[in-house]
Amino acid sequence: MGAVPRQKNQESLMRKPKFEILAGKDGKIYFHLKAANGEIILAGRGFKTKSETIHAIASVMRYGQLESCIVRRESANGQFFFQIKSPSGRILGWSEMYISRQNRDLGILAVKRAVSYGRVFDL
Numbered sequence: 001m002g003a004v005p006r007q008k009n010q011e012s013l014m015r016k017p018k019f020e021i022l023a024g025k026d027g028k029i030y031f032h033l034k035a036a037n038g039e040i041i042l043a044g045r046g047f048k049t050k051s052e053t054i055h056a057i058a059s060v061m062r063y064g065q066l067e068s069c070i071v072r073r074e075s076a077n078g079q080f081f082f083q084i085k086s087p088s089g090r091i092l093g094w095s096e097m098y099i100s101r102q103n104r105d106l107g108i109l110a111v112k113r114a115v116s117y118g119r120v121f122d123l
Contacts, residue, residue: 017041017114019057021050021122029053033060033093033114041110042084042093050122057120060084060092064115070108072101080104084111 020032028046031053035041042060047053063069064084071083079097082104086092095111098104 016119017110017117018119018121019060021053021057021120031057031093033111035110035114040096041107041114042095044093045091054120056092059086061115063087063092065112072104072108082108 017033017035020034022030022032024030024046026046028048029050029052030046031044032040033042042064044053044056044060047056063086069085069087071085073081073083075081075097079099080101080103081095081097083094084092095104095107098107
């Protein structure tokens with residue numbers, strides 16, 4: 001009987017938001033924040049080391065819930081996105097492109113919820 005609750009618990013964990021660390025073809029290390037449905041809702045730039053990447057994730061977790069650190073933008077082609085910046089102005093991550101402001105704002109809400117989990121997976 002003990003295996004069933006453990007399996008359900010593991011399945012439940014897999015459906016929660018998470019940060020994934022991955023190596024790029026360019027040799028840099030990146031992170032993605034994935035929503036519970038598996039969609040990438042925030043991407044970080046490439047870093048030279050894993051420790052830099054982990055530091056950036058910690059900063060996203062710290063500042064990602066602060067409205068003052070979220071910058072809403074519109075691209076030249078009329079799509080919408082957002083960035084999370086540190087208080088010093090450094091870009092920590094950016095979203096995908098959205099077709100409407102409303103969808104972008106829903107993406108921001110998803111990131112704000114997701115950063116509170118703080119789960120990191122190293123791929």
